[in-house]
Amino acid sequence: MVTPRSILKSHKLRITDCRLDIIQEFLDRQVALAHSDLEEKLQNQFDRVTIYRTLNTFLEQDIIHKVLDDSGATKYALCSFEDDHEHDHEHVHFKCEICGETTCLDEVHLPPIKLPQGYKKRDMSLLVLGTCPKCG
Amino acid sequence: MVTPRSILKSHKLRITDCRLDIIQEFLDRQVALAHSDLEEKLQNQFDRVTIYRTLNTFLEQDIIHKVLDDSGATKYALCSFEDDHEHDHEHVHFKCEICGETTCLDEVHLPPIKLPQGYKKRDMSLLVLGTCPKCG
DNA sequence: GTTTATGCAAATTCTTTGCAATACT
DNA sequence: AGTATTGCAAAGAATTTGCATAAAC
Numbered sequence: 001m002v003t004p005r006s007i008l009k010s011h012k013l014r015i016t017d018c019r020l021d022i023i024q025e026f027l028d029r030q031v032a033l034a035h036s037d038l039e040e041k042l043q044n045q046f047d048r049v050t051i052y053r054t055l056n057t058f059l060e061q062d063i064i065h066k067v068l069d070d071s072g073a074t075k076y077a078l079c080s081f082e083d084d085h086e087h088d089h090e091h092v093h094f095k096c097e098i099c100g101e102t103t104c105l106d107e108v109h110l111p112p113i114k115l116p117q118g119y120k121k122r123d124m125s126l127l128v129l130g131t132c133p134k135c136g
Numbered sequence: 137m138v139t140p141r142s143i144l145k146s147h148k149l150r151i152t153d154c155r156l157d158i159i160q161e162f163l164d165r166q167v168a169l170a171h172s173d174l175e176e177k178l179q180n181q182f183d184r185v186t187i188y189r190t191l192n193t194f195l196e197q198d199i200i201h202k203v204l205d206d207s208g209a210t211k212y213a214l215c216s217f218e219d220d221h222e223h224d225h226e227h228v229h230f231k232c233e234i235c236g237e238t239t240c241l242d243e244v245h246l247p248p249i250k251l252p253q254g255y256k257k258r259d260m261s262l263l264v265l266g267t268c269p270k271c272g
Numbered sequence: 273g274t275t276t277a278t279g280c281a282a283a284t285t286c287t288t289t290g291c292a293a294t295a296c297t
Numbered sequence: 298a299g300t301a302t303t304g305c306a307a308a309g310a311a312t313t314t315g316c317a318t319a320a321a322c
Contacts, residue, residue: 016277016320016321019277048312049278049313052313066208094255113228114244119264121266123265126260126261127261129258130256131255131256150297151296189288
């Protein structure tokens with residue numbers, strides 16, 4: 001079972017309240033979160049800087065990844081730990097233009113893409129913009 | 137033929153040096169550019185603020201579009217004026233992890249994607265990360 | 273006890289806004 | 298001439314850095 005604690009332990013990171021709370025937040029809401037979302041949620045519990053540093057630590061450790069966003073804001077989401085076998089490097093996200101939420105569509109898989117001569121692919125991210133079920 | 141001048145005219149925008157130079161820069165280099173790239177290139181010719189405003193004007197007029205980037209920097213690229221028929225709302229970009237350049241892969245087309253129940257798509261952007269022909 | 277994370281202050285970078293001067297049509 | 302754009306100064310976000318204190322192992 002995946003818990004904030006187990007995630008930190010498996011990455012050999014110290015267990016602190018801020019880290020636990022941030023991971024918990026990602027687990028609870030299955031959407032991509034920006035620094036500002038976390039700051040708002042964990043209001044006054046942790047310093048703004050600590051949240052930045054925590055996010056950067058998690059990025060380095062591949063606990064979270066950046067989610068592309070058209071608005072300019074940097075958003076993050078948990079890397080999926082289910083299919084951990086080889087970190088599948090394929091991200092499909094949906095951003096609702098009404099509520100602004102970005103969700104990971106883990107169940108959607110990208111068909112193979114043919115790239116022009118000479119290009120070598122290592123990772124792919126698809127961002128779909130539109131209307132989500134809640135807002136539709 | 138597409139020239140900086142013709143682009144501005146067809147969008148009913150006034151013809152100014154800054155606008156001409158920025159469009160020219162996009163035409164010359166077929167890559168996505170960040171504000172900082174333009175600032176560097178047009179060094180001391182125009183104010184930083186003017187470049188920001190020009191980019192925003194072009195965005196509103198659909199002369200350029202934002203290109204997703206994993207680095208956090210906002211990048212822009214010209215909208216393709218060839219297949220102008222209905223602004224096809226499908227963007228495929230390739231970012232080389234070695235030289236950092238992002239290019240539009242106009243020749244690559246996304247196969248139709250099946251979204252889960254309730255999601256309605258309006259636009260899609262694919263970012264492929266890897267190695268480009270020059271760096272490969 | 274040693275190492276690492278946190279909080280606070282402050283520095284940097286990125287982006288927007290207001291307003292007078294300038295350039296475009 | 299009338300309107301939109303530019304440059305400059307300044308304000309406001311977003312993000313990073315340094316250092317002493319506090320917490321984790």
